Amino acid sequence: MILTVTMNPSVDISYPLEKFNLDTVNRVVKVSKTPGGKGLNVTRVLKQLNDEVVATGLIGGALGTDIQKKLLEKGIKNNFFEISGETRNCIAILHEGNQTEILEKGPTITKSESDNFLEHFEKLVKSKEIKIIAISGSLPDGLEINYYSKMIEICEKYKKSVVLDCSGKALLEVLKNEYKPKVIKPNTEELSQLIGKDVSKNPDELKKVLKDKLFEKIEWIIVSLGADGAFAKHNDKFYKVNVPNIKVVNPVGSGDSTVAGITSAIHENASDQDLLRKANVLGMLNAMEKLTGFVNLENYDKLFNEVEILEI
Numbered sequence: 001m002i003l004t005v006t007m008n009p010s011v012d013i014s015y016p017l018e019k020f021n022l023d024t025v026n027r028v029v030k031v032s033k034t035p036g037g038k039g040l041n042v043t044r045v046l047k048q049l050n051d052e053v054v055a056t057g058l059i060g061g062a063l064g065t066d067i068q069k070k071l072l073e074k075g076i077k078n079n080f081f082e083i084s085g086e087t088r089n090c091i092a093i094l095h096e097g098n099q100t101e102i103l104e105k106g107p108t109i110t111k112s113e114s115d116n117f118l119e120h121f122e123k124l125v126k127s128k129e130i131k132i133i134a135i136s137g138s139l140p141d142g143l144e145i146n147y148y149s150k151m152i153e154i155c156e157k158y159k160k161s162v163v164l165d166c167s168g169k170a171l172l173e174v175l176k177n178e179y180k181p182k183v184i185k186p187n188t189e190e191l192s193q194l195i196g197k198d199v200s201k202n203p204d205e206l207k208k209v210l211k212d213k214l215f216e217k218i219e220w221i222i223v224s225l226g227a228d229g230a231f232a233k234h235n236d237k238f239y240k241v242n243v244p245n246i247k248v249v250n251p252v253g254s255g256d257s258t259v260a261g262i263t264s265a266i267h268e269n270a271s272d273q274d275l276l277r278k279a280n281v282l283g284m285l286n287a288m289e290k291l292t293g294f295v296n297l298e299n300y301d302k303l304f305n306e307v308e309i310l311e312i
């Protein structure tokens, strides 16, 4: 079974409007409200793949209860830790081909909640059923910047692998720590932020960057490159993944879908080639849909055969 972690989930509200009028009333007819946050996108894709998955993280208030209810309605197992703060709303206004987002910061976590979640997490991680943990997204206020490092240390104690998809200081902190995730999946923007200079999508440059001491002892580094596929390092091997042209509808969440593919492939002990294919096909399938964290698996096999993987 796979454990996914979302530390700052949200109720994602989408307001489609023909025209967005400022400084006056806008009436919305077709509202959609879905559980959101990067870890929950990963969870949804894993569920569609028929992988056994359970979601955890921090949840609070009426919106937290709503998320749990909606996940259960979809048959998604979850075991969140309840906090005193309110889970947030994130609003996307879809208008005239644009997407204007209003993102709440979310609750501030207290010291005791921070300590108690680690105990809750340890109980889940040590369960024999859990084979791998996928951690995604940012940390809410109140948690120390090395919080993911503490979680990875717990996973290491029980010899469970971690796929980590976060950015900025939280990721840098993890890379400096003794305990490493098995996989990280930055995009070039996140990679540039990490090393403090702009990184292009050029494979030679990426190869050089990934040899940096900062990434030592991380088994897999998979840099996702949007329409250019991906560049990956697995121990001493380097791969360029080329993807076919697709009809893109909404690429938001393709990275999360890719993380679901990576986690699922490791869970089933896939080869390097199959892992990279699965990860990229799921990223593409997400980009071909309107909904975030939704994939239509009908096209899976066709795309799987069209992905090209070159060892370089």
Ligand code: ATP
Residues within 6 Å of the ligand: 186, 187, 223, 224, 225, 226, 227, 228, 229, 230, 243, 244, 245, 246, 248, 251, 252, 253, 254, 255, 256, 257, 258, 279, 280, 281, 282, 283, 284, 287
């Ligand atoms: P997000 O933060 O929105 O989740 P990301 O920047 O982490 O995205 P991307 O690199 O945009 O992730 O996309 C992940 C994967 O999805 C890519 O490696 C690729 O396989 C696929 N993908 C995304 N966009 C496209 C596209 N326009 N054409 C083909 N494949 C795409």
